[in-house]
Amino acid sequence: MTIREETEAIERQTLSRYATLSENSLGRRVPLEPDPIRPCFQRDRDRILHCKAFRRLKQKTQVFLSPEGDPPDPYAGGLSDRTHNFPRTAPE
Secondary structure (H helix, E strand, C coil): CCHHHHHHHHHHHHCCCCCCCHHHCCCCCCCCCCCCCCCHHHHHHHHHHCCHHHHHHHHHCCCCCCCCCCCCCCCCCCCCCCCCCCCCCCCC
16 A cells, blocks of 8 residues: 555545545546655645745745644734734624
8 A cells, every 4th residue: 555545545534524535536637647655635735835936925925834733823923014903893
């Protein structure tokens, strides 16, 4: 069993029955050779995260890359000077 097949088995066991599993993907217009390690959705995610355009956005907007295994911490800093918090007020 390859690493990809093991990952797909974990998807079947852990994801909701309504989730689209990577093994049931409809594929692409241009067929690609299956990767022995990464399922197709993980491959797409890696393409987005490592593309030049996404890395440029990281410097301009609120794009946060959290380290693996770290839960998101809303109280941790990291907000840029372009972030504005507006308190919500109840309508009168």
